[in-house]
Amino acid sequence: MDNNVEKSEAAEKLDTMRHSTAHVMAEAIQSMFPDAKFGIGPTIEDGFYYDFDLSRPLSPDDLPVIEAKMKEIVKGNSAFTKTIVTKEEARKIFANQPYKLELMEELPGDEVTVYRQGNFTDMCRGPHLKYTAGIKAFKLMSIAGAYWRGSEKRPMLQRIYAVAFNNQKELDAYLLAQEEIKKRDHRKIGKDLDLFVFSDLIGKGLPIFTEKGSVIRRTLERFVVDEEIRRGYKHIYTPELANIDLYKTSGHYPYYKDTMYPVMKVDEEELMLRPMTCPHHFQYYASKPRSYRELPFRIAELAKQFRYEKSGELTGLMRVRLFCLADAHIICQREQAAGELNSVLDLIEFMAAALGYKPGENYRYRLSMGDRKDEKKYYKDDESWDYAENVLRQVLVQRKANFFEASNEAAFYGPKIDIQMKNVSGKEDTAFTVQYDFVMPKRFKLTYIDKDGKEKEPIVIHRSSIGAIERTMAFLIERWAGAFPVWLSPVQVVVVPISDTHLEYAAKIEAELKAMDVRVQVDNRNERMNQKIREAQLQKIPYMLVVGDKEAADNAVAVRLRSGEQLPVMPLEDFKKKIRQMIDDRVNELKP
RNA sequence: GCCAGCGUAGCUCAGUGGUAGAGCAGCGGUUUCGUAAACCGUCGGUCAAGAGUUCGACUCUCUUCGCUGGCUCCA
Numbered sequence: 001m002d003n004n005v006e007k008s009e010a011a012e013k014l015d016t017m018r019h020s021t022a023h024v025m026a027e028a029i030q031s032m033f034p035d036a037k038f039g040i041g042p043t044i045e046d047g048f049y050y051d052f053d054l055s056r057p058l059s060p061d062d063l064p065v066i067e068a069k070m071k072e073i074v075k076g077n078s079a080f081t082k083t084i085v086t087k088e089e090a091r092k093i094f095a096n097q098p099y100k101l102e103l104m105e106e107l108p109g110d111e112v113t114v115y116r117q118g119n120f121t122d123m124c125r126g127p128h129l130k131y132t133a134g135i136k137a138f139k140l141m142s143i144a145g146a147y148w149r150g151s152e153k154r155p156m157l158q159r160i161y162a163v164a165f166n167n168q169k170e171l172d173a174y175l176l177a178q179e180e181i182k183k184r185d186h187r188k189i190g191k192d193l194d195l196f197v198f199s200d201l202i203g204k205g206l207p208i209f210t211e212k213g214s215v216i217r218r219t220l221e222r223f224v225v226d227e228e229i230r231r232g233y234k235h236i237y238t239p240e241l242a243n244i245d246l247y248k249t250s251g252h253y254p255y256y257k258d259t260m261y262p263v264m265k266v267d268e269e270e271l272m273l274r275p276m277t278c279p280h281h282f283q284y285y286a287s288k289p290r291s292y293r294e295l296p297f298r299i300a301e302l303a304k305q306f307r308y309e310k311s312g313e314l315t316g317l318m319r320v321r322l323f324c325l326a327d328a329h330i331i332c333q334r335e336q337a338a339g340e341l342n343s344v345l346d347l348i349e350f351m352a353a354a355l356g357y358k359p360g361e362n363y364r365y366r367l368s369m370g371d372r373k374d375e376k377k378y379y380k381d382d383e384s385w386d387y388a389e390n391v392l393r394q395v396l397v398q399r400k401a402n403f404f405e406a407s408n409e410a411a412f413y414g415p416k417i418d419i420q421m422k423n424v425s426g427k428e429d430t431a432f433t434v435q436y437d438f439v440m441p442k443r444f445k446l447t448y449i450d451k452d453g454k455e456k457e458p459i460v461i462h463r464s465s466i467g468a469i470e471r472t473m474a475f476l477i478e479r480w481a482g483a484f485p486v487w488l489s490p491v492q493v494v495v496v497p498i499s500d501t502h503l504e505y506a507a508k509i510e511a512e513l514k515a516m517d518v519r520v521q522v523d524n525r526n527e528r529m530n531q532k533i534r535e536a537q538l539q540k541i542p543y544m545l546v547v548g549d550k551e552a553a554d555n556a557v558a559v560r561l562r563s564g565e566q567l568p569v570m571p572l573e574d575f576k577k578k579i580r581q582m583i584d585d586r587v588n589e590l591k592p
Numbered sequence: 593g594c595c596a597g598c599g600u601a602g603c604u605c606a607g608u609g610g611u612a613g614a615g616c617a618g619c620g621g622u623u624u625c626g627u628a629a630a631c632c633g634u635c636g637g638u639c640a641a642g643a644g645u646u647c648g649a650c651u652c653u654c655u656u657c658g659c660u661g662g663c664u665c666c667a
Contacts, residue, residue: 049662060597144662145595152664156595159662187660191603200640200658259665305667310593311658313665325667418667430667468667499624526623527630534628548626560627 015043018164020080020117020129021070021138022048025160027120028069029054038122039099039148039157046174047138047163051146053099058158063140066160074135078118080128084111093121099148137171138164186477187316193482193539195473195490196317205314205321207470212490215519216476217469219488221302223354224326224466231347233300233328238280240304244270250279251379251443255412259307273306278437278462281329282444290448295458296332296340302469303327317474318429324469330461331446334387337436337459341395341417344434344463348419351466354586356479357421360402363431366418367392368409378412384438388459389415392436411462413439419467421475431475435462483540483562485588486579493520493579494536498529498548505552509545509572518579537562542590543579561590 022041029036029052039051085093087104090112094100100123104112115124117132129135141161148154165171182188190196195213202208209217225235244263247253253260256275263270274280281299290297304324313319330340349359357363369389370378378385392415396403403417410416416435420428437460440446447455466472476484486492493513497506506522513520523532529546536544544560550569551557557575559567578592 057596142661143596146663147594150664152594156663158595161662198658204658307666310665312593312595312663315660319666323667327667433667464667471667496627498626501624528623528625529627530625531629532627537628544627546627550626558627564628566627 014164014166016127017129017134017136017166018043018048019124019126020132021135021162021164022050023080023115023117023120023122023124023128024070024073024132024135025066025140025162026050026052026122027073027118028066030120031069032066035096037099038097039146040103041122044161047141047161049146049159049161051099051148051157051159053155053157058143058160060143063143063160067138067140070138073118074132076118077131077133079131080115080117082126082128083114083116085114086111090114090123094123135164136166137168138162139171139175184478184481185316186318186474189477189482190316193490195477203321204311205309205319207317207320213473215490216473216484216488220466220469220472221324221326224351225300225302227347227351228300228326228328228465231343233298235300236281236284238277238284238301238303240274240306241271242274242280244272246279246283247272247275249443250282250440251412252276252279259309261306261308274303275305275307277301277303277305277325277327278329278440278460279444281327282331282440282446282460285331285446286444290331292333292448292450292456295448296330296336297458298328298330300326300328317470317477320470323471326464326466326469328463328465330463331441331448331458332461333448333456334459337388337391337461338395340461341391341434341436342399344461344465345395345399345401345417347465348432348434348463352419355466355472355476356485356588362479363419363421365396365401365403366409366420366430367396367403367405368416368418369405369407370410370412370415371408374408377408378410379414379439381438385415388436388438392417411435411437413437416462429471430467431471432464432467433462434464436460437462483542485586486542486590487583487586489519489540489542491519491521491539491541492583493518493543493545494532494539494541495520495522495545495547496529496532496536497522497524498546502547502549502552505547509547509557512572512576513579516576516580518576518583533560537564545575563590565591567591 022043026038026041033054035055037053039053041048041050087110090104091101093114094104104123112123113126115122115126115128139162141163144159144161145156146159147156163171163174165174190213193212194210195216196207196209198204198207229235244253247256252275260275261273263272281301284299285297302324304322306322309319309321314321332340352359352363370385372378372382372385396417409418414436416433418430419432421431422428440460441457446458448458450456476488495506495509497503503524506524510520510522523536525532533544540562542562545557546560547557554571556569556571558569559575561567582592
């Protein structure tokens, strides 16, 4: 407990120092650009940023100059002084600072606090250090454009991102850690391990999965389909192209227009590439009258979806323009919702565990609520919203799930539970999602005949078990830094014959492992064993079987793990049994 | 899409107004090897594309395309 309090005090001190560093950066900017207009300069994880409106664009070459100026200011050791002024006075002080004025007018009360150091004055809640010399170790990292107040319709300011720490050692450690993080980037590993590529002729945001990448993808897809069928889903195929009226009926069209590809006119029809699967699945449900006995009606599909993403939003496999969602829609009675939600979360947790994700550590739940006041964005039906939000929350609470709530993150048709995962650079993204929907059944007039013979309206749960395959692969690559669990490894075993005389025995091993569906290769190139081992290591192949005279004579294998560890020589039959079991059990360790 | 930066061989990178370089990979040999790089030879680039400035452009300017970091958006 005490430890925690101390920690949070230390964190607060660090936060104050970072915020003061932001002011010093602003002062440096002011000295270089006397007519600079200042936006906001908050602290963020590891540091801070500040937004400026300047007479010319900043270039990365400016950063060292600004940094030097900042160091001068720190050395000058001027005091941070706090004054409370009336808004009337503040309007005079910030007469040339339109952004500050805009912010001030929105603050409650008649007074604002103003901090000054040197000849720089800023409107700021504080707190700040006493003197600039309290600033220890910082580094300006990058410049970026950022819309004022996050709105595309407002001017774009120039933002400088910076990090700051208590001492140089911590800063160095941070920078080193950043280097390590870059090495895990799925785009780099995707290239190194030859998992996916892009072609300018095909188009941006449209990846090609190489043979190796396709092995991973196929393995994931089979895993999902098999597991879902086992859990009572009907796995189906629906068209990736549909009449525009389908999305007008669903109500998606007005919300999704901007992310849908343009209409294709074919004869008298207007067709669209689908941006989502739900309406397709509803058409299957609606193909004939349904009984309450058929509910919950669980429809699943590995569904390709097409969404126009702005070019600047595309990132490797993380964000693409065509993705394959492990999608499903559960049509059920309202009273069945809690039970179904629990099964869905069971499935999701099962899948996540198989991929090596631990709840709380690698992912957390976000209960995403709607903003009832925003009637343009969310369907109006307070009773249904209340019911749905309560069911979702109750399920999470009862499961003792690690979750937090977020407002204004729901779908237009209902609240949802998002499974939030951090990518390698700490950016959190929605990996999977579970949505409660009380709108679509009305739109599509979905019904079932209840016990009493009357038609009733079901609700729908939209859910994804492992999300979009592309994004999930991106997360997986970064999670394992390319050293995938055996069951996912594109090549599971490489046989390394010591010399040409062992090629025959190597081929025999290959044939036997292949016969039991193990992904195996013999490295029969004219290279030295060391070279072959090195390359297998770099390719992160889990098992290397080194075979020479001894092994051939005993029908044995010397097993080297990609960790570098060497297992005692074992009979080939033993290795076969072991690896088969490792794959079947989807074990995340290599050592049997 | 917006702001800034980057784009040299399959990969990693050097070169900065005077007709393009290295290592690895590839290919051809030699070598037959006990746990992370054998040796020799050789192929490979209209320096992202197009236009302009210049006696001359990979190098300077503009446009387009792609990528990166952000913003906006998102599975």
